[in-house]
Amino acid sequence: MPGKKAAIGQFASVNHMRRALLGTGAAALAAGLASPTFAGQAAPAGLAAAWRKALRIGVAISNETLDGQVARDLDLIAREFNSVTAENAMKWGVIRPDGVNWQWQRADRLVEFAARHDMYVLGHTLVWHSQIPRTVFNDQDGKPLTRAALLGRMEEHIATLVGRYRGRVHAWDVVNEAVDEDKGWRHSPWHDIIGDDFMEQAFRFARKADPAARLLYNDYNTHNPAKVAFLVDVFRGYRERGVPIDGVGLQSHIGLDYPDFDEFERSIAAFEALGLEVHITELDVDVLPNPNEKGAEVSNRFEYSRENDPWPNGLPDEVQKQLADRYEQFFRMLLRHRTSVKRVTFWGLHDGVSWKNGFPIRGRTNYPLLFDRNMRPKPAYERVMQLARAAL
């Protein structure tokens, strides 16, 4: 096994060697899967292999994994997933921390790792109001940019980032979270300076930078009928006017008892009816008490209380089972929409690194993913695997 800080390149070859020795891995054998399909590489085992006939299974890679080139994380990712998203590394404020100068190392590592493993790569995200320095929206005197100047900045950002990874990043979350629940366009500097067309401009710039990449709009609470109705209207207009959008990303930061899956499924059907691809982009299932009625609105924070952090030392079996049930129901729903749903991406590799331990309340112990804090598969993992075996 590679050392903890093995370079990604080193890791990949050792991993390949290990796979070659072990065949396609116990999970793949148990699933009755055939031999490798990727040229010169072993097929992924685990989740990605089990679901291969229906959709891709992705994971968000953290900055910590990329910075440390943590072999243990990358090994699990290569075994279980066939798609990756940078959890933070490609956001404006992370890849251009001072607003202007580029820090490519993390994103480069992610793209190289993915290429070595034939993974489908998501670029997240080009135009968002969060995790972006305020200076992006101001001129040298600190005054708000004009519409023309901000459009220029947007185009330069998209052309440079999408252009660098042309052909290697397969789909982009072009615009993230542009809609404010029941009220239409969200007020953000992007919207307020440029106007309602800021989003379509972003899609046009992205298409120009990589004509082959799939271009997505990504948002949370996409089960909310008012939000969906607004978006469906916007996208119908895009279709009519030739604005280059290919699909919609449903973040899917869900809980044990929200949202209502019938409502969620109606949203999938509504986007599907427009001929859009549907991607589940940031799946996790929060098991803790939820004070946040606004879903994944990242500016919402609440005070810590012991009452809101009921299971610091482990999840009770009963809740573990509820989590497995919930995941099974979710994947069953996706199976009903196999033609339009292309991918499911989990927002984090294991419970220990999930953003849900810190959001919307800091310092809690949450259990939203399929791997536990020791990176072992949970009952929910087994359930998702069983469903694939039974249904595909």
Ligand code: XIL
């Ligand atoms: C989150 C990351 O997981 C955190 O590490 C970061 O501190 C804040 O952002 N919607 C999105 C994601 O589109 O980019 C957010 O990711 C979660 C909500």
